Amino acid sequence: MQISQEGLSLIKKFEGCELESYKCAAGVWTIGYGSTHDITEGMSISQERADMLLLEDVEKFEQAVNDLVKVNLQQNQFDALVSWTFNLGPTNLKNSTLLKVLNSSHIDWNDVPEQIKRWNKAGGKVLEGLIRRREAEALLFEGKEWHEV
Numbered sequence: 001m002q003i004s005q006e007g008l009s010l011i012k013k014f015e016g017c018e019l020e021s022y023k024c025a026a027g028v029w030t031i032g033y034g035s036t037h038d039i040t041e042g043m044s045i046s047q048e049r050a051d052m053l054l055l056e057d058v059e060k061f062e063q064a065v066n067d068l069v070k071v072n073l074q075q076n077q078f079d080a081l082v083s084w085t086f087n088l089g090p091t092n093l094k095n096s097t098l099l100k101v102l103n104s105s106h107i108d109w110n111d112v113p114e115q116i117k118r119w120n121k122a123g124g125k126v127l128e129g130l131i132r133r134r135e136a137e138a139l140l141f142e143g144k145e146w147h148e149v
Contacts, residue, residue: 001066003058007079010140011054011086013147014133020044025122025129033057034086058082064090070103080116080141087133088119113138 015034021043024030029039032050035057045053065073065081068090073081081102085093093099098115101107116138120130132149139146 001073001075001078002062003079003082004075006076006140007082008054008058010079010083010136010146011058014083014087014129014136017047017050019047019050025127027123058086061085061090064093068094068099071107074143076143077112077141080137083140084116084119084134084137087130092119113141116141
């Protein structure tokens with residue numbers, strides 16, 4: 001599967017776009033819509049490059065969700081999980097209770113949104129922005145309206 005425009009919209013909303021490099025809440029050099037690969041202090045890029053980096057970055061996270069999640073997903077569920085993985089990384093997905101719940105032989109789909117929302121910290125601190133993002137991802141996973149979060 002590949003992320004839809006809806007999933008990209010969620011990522012863009014919560015990542016925001018910075019055309020000059022900055023340190024994110026976790027202390028990592030970041031640019032564009034959360035790109036961190038080979039980013040250093042003092043870098044700047046165009047909006048077009050930020051959009052390209054986002055699409056390049058998303059491919060890794062689509063692949064992680066496709067590889068790790070063993071159940072069939074609807075598009076909205078896939079989009080929510082790619083957004084989550086984009087923000088937290090494939091290793092966190094691989095080691096998460098969220099993945100165990102998803103891949104359970106007796107999956108309770110109602111447990112998934114709560115597992116998504118548990119991941120609301122950066123640098124050991126609960127962040128309001130992450131609470132809102134996880135709520136939006138949980139709503140998207142459920143196929144509900146998330147834009148007002």
